[in-house]
């Protein structure tokens with residue numbers, strides 16, 4: 001695990017964008033699972049402004065680590081956020097964008113999307129393998145759409161599951177642990193004060209950390225990055241990091 005800490009959200013976006021550009025350049029095709037949330041939005045803005053012509057987007061295929069079960073025109077849609085902040089501003093073929101159909105019946109879409117991953121991605125260790133899974137972490141320690149109260153979904157034998165947001169009751173389709181931990185590389189993007197407690201518990205390997213799905217992210221490849229700003233990282237103790 002590699003911890004990368006920067007002074008601001010913008011500096012996180014800059015560093016992550018450099019990392020992404022190098023990864024794409026090193027591969028003929030790069031399959032990436034995207035995250036929703038506040039930090040990816042800043043990263044997408046940075047990429048669209050600074051890497052519009054510096055990345056060959058035709059070699060990149062985008063998927064989603066989780067999606068809210070709403071139509072793609074809904075403000076809650078992770079796909080819509082990505083279109084507005086990145087996809088509409090770069091030159092990427094539509095055929096390279098593999099969205100979760102949030103408007104379909106969630107239980108059906110979880111199966112369909114799991115099959116799509118098996119068709120589109122290389123299979124390694126009998127499972128679809130992303131080159132990169134980008135993750136956020138909620139204030140409650142959730143990642144993708146696996147929440148502390150339904151942490152058992154992480155261990156599902158399916159590629160995707162339906163999860164329900166604990167407060168809003170909103171249904172979501174989410175990747176499960178077997179696919180996330182099978183990725184070649186996984187990168188968390190986490191910023192802001194409200195994340196610092198959970199970041200500390202996870203980084204310091206405190207007993208409570210096991211309650212949080214984000215603590216279960218441990219790709220078998222061993223390549224895991226946490227891109228943090230100083231606000232999110234402020235409670236990590238030096239000797240533990």
Ligand SMILES: O=C1O[C@H](COP(=O)(O)O)[C@@H](O)[C@H](O)[C@H]1O
Pocket residue numbers: 035036037038039066067068078135136137138139143144145
């Ligand atoms: O609901 C979601 O939240 C998490 C974390 O988002 P953040 O705004 O707290 O950074 C995100 O990873 C996930 O994709 C999204 O659907």
